[in-house]
Amino acid sequence: MSAWYLVQCKPREAERAQEHLQNQNFDCFLPMHPMMRKRSGKFCRVVEPLFPYYLFINLDEFSNWRVIRSTRGVARVVSFNGQPQIVSDEIIEGLKRQCAQLDGSAPEPIFTSGERVMITEGCFKDLEAIVQTARGDERVVLLLNLLNRTQPITLPVHAISKMR
Structure with a gap:
């Protein structure tokens, strides 16, 4: 057996x-x-x-x-x-x-809603943000705290990274 x-x-x-x-x-x-x-x-x-x-x-x-x-x-x-x-x-x-x-399904999303991330490129570089939603495979909407107000911004996926 x-x-x-x-x-x-x-x-x-x-x-x-x-x-x-x-x-x-x-x-x-x-x-x-x-x-x-x-x-x-x-x-x-x-x-x-x-x-x-x-x-x-x-x-x-x-x-x-x-x-x-x-x-x-x-x-x-x-x-x-x-x-x-x-x-x-x-x-x-x-x-x-x-x-x-x-096997034939879409891969797991790179970032999930509510996840804390670090912006790695552009004018908001080195700022923390929270993922709101993903827009396809290439862009993500983030919530960024600017002047004590939460502002939504859209960035390309390659411009952010997961927090360690």
């Missing part, structure tokens, strides 16, 4: 680990989701792991566990008290359904 287990991967090597494990005929699942990321001053759509540093692997009692630990990109099989813990099939199936639904 086979079961799903959780594998911890080395930093930024989950996809590499998945590739090398699949090359060894292991059944792996790396949940992915679309995101908007800023690259070279512009926002673009990327697909990233839902759980950075982790992937799921389906193993049975006859699987060779030693080769998993020595696979490129793999750090360890997650275990408690020295025993690898089984991840229920219902969780894996639910994640697979969610990832299938997200």
